[in-house]
Amino acid sequence: MRSAPGSGEDPGERPPAREGRRGGLGDRAARLLPGRTRRWLPGLLLLAPSIVAIGLFVYGLIFWNTRVAVSGKHDEVSPYKFDKGRNFVDLWDQPSWPGAVKHALLFTAVFVIGALVLGAFLAFLMDKGIKGEAGFRAIYLFPMAISFIASGVVWRWLMNPAPPERAVGLNQLFDKTGLGALANDWWQNQDWGMAAMALPAIWQMSGYVMALYLAGFRAVPEDLREAARVDGASEWKVYRYVVFPQLRPVTLSALIILGHISLKVFDLIMAIAGKQIITYVPAIATYVEVFDRHDPANGATIATYLLIAVGLLVIPYLVWSVRADRRAGR
Amino acid sequence: MLVRAGNRMTVLAAVALGAVLAASGCGGGDSKGGNDKSEVEVFSWWTGPGEADGLAAMKADFEKKNPGTKFTNAAIAGGSGTQAQAVLASRLQNRKPPDSFQGHAGAELLDYIKAGQIEPLDSFYDENSLKAAYPQQLLQQITYQGKIYSVPVNIHRSNMLWYNPGILKDAGISGPPKTIAEFKTALKAVKDKTGKVPLSLGAQWTADHLLENVLLGDLGADAYNALWKPGADWGSTAVTTALNDYAEIVKYTTAEAASTDWQGAAKAVVDGKAAFNIMGDWAYGYFTGTAPNGLGKKLDTDFKYAPSPGTDGTYMWLSDSFTLPKGAPHRGGALAWLKEVGSKEGQDLFNPKKGSIPARKDADKSLYKGYLEYAFNEWNKPGVKLAGSFWHGVNASKKWHTDIDTAVGLFLQNKDAAKLQASLVSAAKSNAQ
Numbered sequence: 001m002r003s004a005p006g007s008g009e010d011p012g013e014r015p016p017a018r019e020g021r022r023g024g025l026g027d028r029a030a031r032l033l034p035g036r037t038r039r040w041l042p043g044l045l046l047l048a049p050s051i052v053a054i055g056l057f058v059y060g061l062i063f064w065n066t067r068v069a070v071s072g073k074h075d076e077v078s079p080y081k082f083d084k085g086r087n088f089v090d091l092w093d094q095p096s097w098p099g100a101v102k103h104a105l106l107f108t109a110v111f112v113i114g115a116l117v118l119g120a121f122l123a124f125l126m127d128k129g130i131k132g133e134a135g136f137r138a139i140y141l142f143p144m145a146i147s148f149i150a151s152g153v154v155w156r157w158l159m160n161p162a163p164p165e166r167a168v169g170l171n172q173l174f175d176k177t178g179l180g181a182l183a184n185d186w187w188q189n190q191d192w193g194m195a196a197m198a199l200p201a202i203w204q205m206s207g208y209v210m211a212l213y214l215a216g217f218r219a220v221p222e223d224l225r226e227a228a229r230v231d232g233a234s235e236w237k238v239y240r241y242v243v244f245p246q247l248r249p250v251t252l253s254a255l256i257i258l259g260h261i262s263l264k265v266f267d268l269i270m271a272i273a274g275k276q277i278i279t280y281v282p283a284i285a286t287y288v289e290v291f292d293r294h295d296p297a298n299g300a301t302i303a304t305y306l307l308i309a310v311g312l313l314v315i316p317y318l319v320w321s322v323r324a325d326r327r328a329g330r
Numbered sequence: 331m332l333v334r335a336g337n338r339m340t341v342l343a344a345v346a347l348g349a350v351l352a353a354s355g356c357g358g359g360d361s362k363g364g365n366d367k368s369e370v371e372v373f374s375w376w377t378g379p380g381e382a383d384g385l386a387a388m389k390a391d392f393e394k395k396n397p398g399t400k401f402t403n404a405a406i407a408g409g410s411g412t413q414a415q416a417v418l419a420s421r422l423q424n425r426k427p428p429d430s431f432q433g434h435a436g437a438e439l440l441d442y443i444k445a446g447q448i449e450p451l452d453s454f455y456d457e458n459s460l461k462a463a464y465p466q467q468l469l470q471q472i473t474y475q476g477k478i479y480s481v482p483v484n485i486h487r488s489n490m491l492w493y494n495p496g497i498l499k500d501a502g503i504s505g506p507p508k509t510i511a512e513f514k515t516a517l518k519a520v521k522d523k524t525g526k527v528p529l530s531l532g533a534q535w536t537a538d539h540l541l542e543n544v545l546l547g548d549l550g551a552d553a554y555n556a557l558w559k560p561g562a563d564w565g566s567t568a569v570t571t572a573l574n575d576y577a578e579i580v581k582y583t584t585a586e587a588a589s590t591d592w593q594g595a596a597k598a599v600v601d602g603k604a605a606f607n608i609m610g611d612w613a614y615g616y617f618t619g620t621a622p623n624g625l626g627k628k629l630d631t632d633f634k635y636a637p638s639p640g641t642d643g644t645y646m647w648l649s650d651s652f653t654l655p656k657g658a659p660h661r662g663g664a665l666a667w668l669k670e671v672g673s674k675e676g677q678d679l680f681n682p683k684k685g686s687i688p689a690r691k692d693a694d695k696s697l698y699k700g701y702l703e704y705a706f707n708e709w710n711k712p713g714v715k716l717a718g719s720f721w722h723g724v725n726a727s728k729k730w731h732t733d734i735d736t737a738v739g740l741f742l743q744n745k746d747a748a749k750l751q752a753s754l755v756s757a758a759k760s761n762a763q
Contacts, residue, residue, distance in 0.1 A: 075729075076423060077445040095753060096736045162586040165525075166603060188588050190743050276534040276588055277739025291416045293732040294441050 062307065068300035075294055087301040094298075100280045103194045107281065108262040111198040111205075115258050116251065118202060119209025124239065126210065127217040137214070140207035148204065152271025155200040159186035159272070187272065187279055197279060201268060205261070209254050216250035217243060249324075256317045260310045282306050370663030371402040372652075373418060373428035375411035376684075379623045380615060384683035391679055392670040399663045404428055422447045427655035429664040434723025435472045435482045435651035437558075440763075441728055443479055448653045450477035454665065460672050463690045465709075467716040468647070471555075471724065480651035481672045484686035487611045487705055488719040489543050489638040489646040492596060495630070497605040500524045506636035510547045510575050513606075513639035517582040520605040528582035530604035532595035534739050536587070538721045541576055541738055543608050547640030548572035551715035558718070558725035560762045564755040570747075573754075577747040588742075600627040608638050610648070610722070614701040615685035635701065637708075644715045645708055648722035649689055730761035 072083040091097050122140055126133055143151070158169035161184065167175050171183040186196040220243050228242045266283035273279040275288055282302050290299035376385045382405070389401050406414040411432070418431055427447070433439050442448045455461050455478060461469060464482065472478060491506055498505075501520045507513040517528040531537060546554045549568055556562055563569075584595065584604070596613045598604035607613070614635070617627045627633060637644070652671045658664045670676040677688035682697050687706045698706045708714060718724025726734065737753035 075441065075444070076419070095740055099740075156589060160586050160589045162584075162589075166586070185585075188586070273588060274533055277736060278534075278588060278743060280739070288732060291412070291419070292728060294419070294728050 065300045065303050065307075068296050069304045071297055073297045076296065087297050088305075091298065091301055091305075096277060096280055096285065097302075099277065100282050100285050103279060104263060104265070104281045106192075106194040107198050107201075107265060108259065110195045111201045111262045112255060112258045114198060114202040115205045115209050116254060118206040119254070120213050122206065122210040123213030123217060126214050137211070140210050142207070143204045144208050146204065148201075148265075148268035149271045151200055151204060152268050156272045159196060159199070161185040161188045190278070193278060197269065197272065198262075200272070201262065201265070205258060209258070212250050212254050213247065216247040220246050249321075252317060252320070256313060259313045263309050263313070264306060365662035365665075366660040367396070367399050367662030367666060369400045369402065369660045370430065370667045371404050371428045371660070372430050372432075372667055373404045373406070373414070373421075374432035374650075375406055375414035376432070377405045377407040379619075381684045384680040387679040387683060388670060388676050391675060392667060395670065396663075396666050399666060401667075422655065425657060427658055429658045429660045430652045430654060430667050432650055433480060433653055435480050435649040436718055436724035437474075437727050438723030438731075439479055439653065440474065442653070443474055447656055448479050449656050450479055451481065451654060451668070452477055454481075454654070454668060458669055458672060463672070463674075463692060465689075465691055465716065468649075468689060471716060471718050472649075472651075480653045481668045482649040482651040482689040483671045483677055484650050484681050484684060485645075485689050485705075485709060486648050486686050486722070487645055487708070488539065488648055488722060489546060489641040489644065489717075490609065490611050490613070491636045491638040492599050492607045492609060492613055492617075492633055493636070494599050494602055494605055494632070495634050496602060497524055497526050501605065506634070507639045508642065510544065510572075510579075510640045513547075514575065514578055517579065517606070521582060524605070526602075527584050527598060527604035528606065529579060529584075530595040530598040530607045531580075531583035531587040532590045532592045533588055534735065534742065535721065536592050536595055536609070537580070537583075537742055538735055538738050539592075539610070540579070540608050541734075542646070542720050543638040543641065544576040544579060545569075545572050546644060546646055546717055547638060548575055550640075551644040551717045554717050555725075557758070558720065558762070562758060562762060564758045565751065569754075570751060573747045573751050577741075577745060577750075580742070580745070597625060600625055600632045610719075611701065611705060612685065618700070629700065643713070644717050646717045646719050647709075648719040648724055727761060727763070730757060733757035733761060 067080060069087060070082055070085045071080040072078060072086075073080050126136065130136060160167070160169045160171065162168060162171065164171075164175050164180065164183070167183065170186075174180055174182045184196075185193070187193040189196065224242055225238050228238045233241065264283050265281060266287070269279050269281055269284060275284055275292070282305065286299045286302045286306070289295045289302060374385065376382055385403070385405070389403065393399070393401055406417055414432075418428075421427060422442070422445070433442070439448065460481070468482065469478065472480065472482070493506055497520060498516075501516070501523045503516050503519055507516045520526060520528040529540075531540065545557070549557070549572055553568060557564060557569075584590075584598070587595070592609055592613070593616060595604075596607050596609050596616060599607045600617055615624065617625055617633055618629065620626050629635075636642075652668055654661070654664050654668060672690075674688075674690055674692055674694070677690055678694050678697055681688050681693075682702070685702065687693070687698060687702055687709055691710055693706075695703075695706055720726045720731065720734070723731070734754065734757055737750055737757060740753070741747070741750040
């Protein structure tokens with residue numbers, strides 16, 4: 001991705017001779033252009049399709065969504081009349097909304113921390129040199145290949161809170177193995193249900209976090225570890241004081257990736273619980289507002305809140321990484 | 331300044347979007363309109379077993395009667411039409427309506443009516459003398475501001491109680507409970523004496539279905555119907571009583587309710603795991619049908635049915651109906667299809683296969699066997715009262731419907747009947763029309 005050392009020259013300063021070698025019609029036309037234009041125009045033309053596509057389908061639609069959100073279009077027929085962003089305030093009076101926010105936050109906290117800790121732990125075990133590492137790596141990564149909507153169907157059955165006489169899934173397993181005390185309500189618990197809902201997501205994404213960390217571990221030079229060991233550091237201290245501090249960028253990337261998946265979670269919950277209030281989250285609320293309640297303005301308002309929430313997470317990261325790149329002189 | 335800049339941005343965005351739409355061929359062309367009879371595109375969500383066969387039978391009859399009209403089946407799969415309705419909404423907004431689309435008869439069509447997306451059908455009813463063919467109460471309940479907007483093809487019944495005779499015997503209950511009070515006693519008896527689930531319940535929407543049945547059982551048909559009129563009093567003590575009963579009944583339901591849909595809840599009765607279940611009469615087809623779509627169970631030994639407690643003599647109905655979209659590309663074909671849908675032959679071809687009864691009063695009784703014979707007789711019984719099922723689209727607009735669903739979802743967590751009533755009052759206030 002990043003240019004190798006030594007090739008950091010500005011592409012605009014390349015000798016034009018290289019481009020003119022074939023002498024096609026386009027090049028001849030290009031030569032008619034003034035020198036400066038010749039430098040940026042071909043690049044722009046090359047990028048133009050993706051600029052247009054992104055402009056239209058990302059920024060154009062963000063603009064459109066915001067426009068609906070600040071309008072009074074609460075059914076399909078009303079016009080887009082600006083109403084000073086009242087929807088953003090009124091939304092908090094909707095009975096289902098505060099719960100949806102609470103659910104999303106709890107889910108995010110449990111999922112992100114769970115996947116980070118489990119992923120780092122798995123990577124740590126792998127890094128210690130396990131026999132058949134490639135096989136284990138594949139096993140832990142496989143869940144990521146399954147879509148939430150498919151694994152959700154299985155987890156819906158696994159996390160069924162039926163009492164012992166009708167128990168299925170995990171509760172039955174606990175019952176049969178004498179661990180009946182572990183059987184619980186899973187996602188149908190009123191207070192902590194969303195924490196249970198995070199389990200399938202952790203199962204699915206921790207392998208990915210493991211891969212990130214493993215790559216990070218491998219990038220720490222063996223010399224550094226050796227140096228620490230020579231100084232008498234225990235294996236734990238080597239990780240604690242030498243390896244982990246160098247993995248901050250990895251942790252941050254993982255945090256961002258998991259965080260935005262989790263704020264936008266939709267398919268997993270749709271597959272496990274459907275549109276029930278007990279597991280209502282903002283993305284489900286958007287769907288319900290637009291397609292069930294026929295209220296485009298409310299749906300767009302929720303979508304805007306989601307965009308802001310993801311933005312709060314991603315933008316500082318982008319700023320930070322750009323600054324870090326600059327500091328590194330890239 | 332700001333406004334003008336905003337407008338320019340809007341125009342820009344609109345032009346850009348328009349260009350894309352035109353390029354992909356989605357732009358709304360002028361409809362041929364008129365009375366084009368060459369074709370008819372019928373949009374429905376009848377893709378499941380039974381209903382798809384019924385549609386095919388009606389299609390065959392339609393083609394026989396209208397040899398010059400090409401029938402296009404634009405059915406979209408997905409239970410109770412959720413997917414289909416999302417597709418439909420975008421087609422209507424892009425002014426690309428099908429020639430006729432399926433919708434639950436009643437207030438569920440309100441959004442389309444107010445958006446001016448479907449045409450009133452009063453003159454069609456008159457031309458085909460349909461007003462005499464349908465029950466008067468049904469026509470009243472699907473009339474909006476003096477006009478009728480759809481042609482009902484079938485009738486399902488919401489207020490049905492399914493029960494396991496064996497469990498009732500074990501609990502010492504002589505027969506199906508006739509009132510809500512009896513129902514509560516029976517539920518308690520089942521819980522104390524058998525250890526089975528007294529009343530099986532599924533995902534959140536089945537609790538909405540239960541709510542409409544408890545309201546009807548406690549209030550009676552007239553007071554229930556009045557709840558859906560503008561200015562209705564949801565704060566009355568009668569409603570309070572009904573909601574307290576509802577709260578008590580919900581205590582006897584399945585712990586893992588949220589994990590199953592209606593099928594799982596209904597199956598618990600025929601499998602001997604639950605004593606009662608309240609669900610619409612589509613459960614009958616599920617119980618008695620053959621695998622893989624049915625459970626192959628026997629009436630009287632595995633299960634029995636009765637009107638839900640306190641609702642005998644009232645038919646809480648829901649109905650699939652067809653509409654005439656404004657700007658239908660083949661209006662002539664659409665009207666011919668509606669004629670088929672409203673006809674005795676069409677309904678008698680469709681309903682035995684779908685497992686519902688015809689909405690018309692003059693259908694051929696000999697075609698309806700088993701439960702359908704009972705339903706047919708109840709529907710056509712002199713003095714029967716009709717009540718619309720709010721959950722299945724008759725009384726409440728989509729917004730109202732969703733707001734009640736939210737109130738019920740919150741209630742299932744906090745179990746607070748007073749809060750439920752407060753949110754039902756405010757839902758009615760902001761949505762009744």
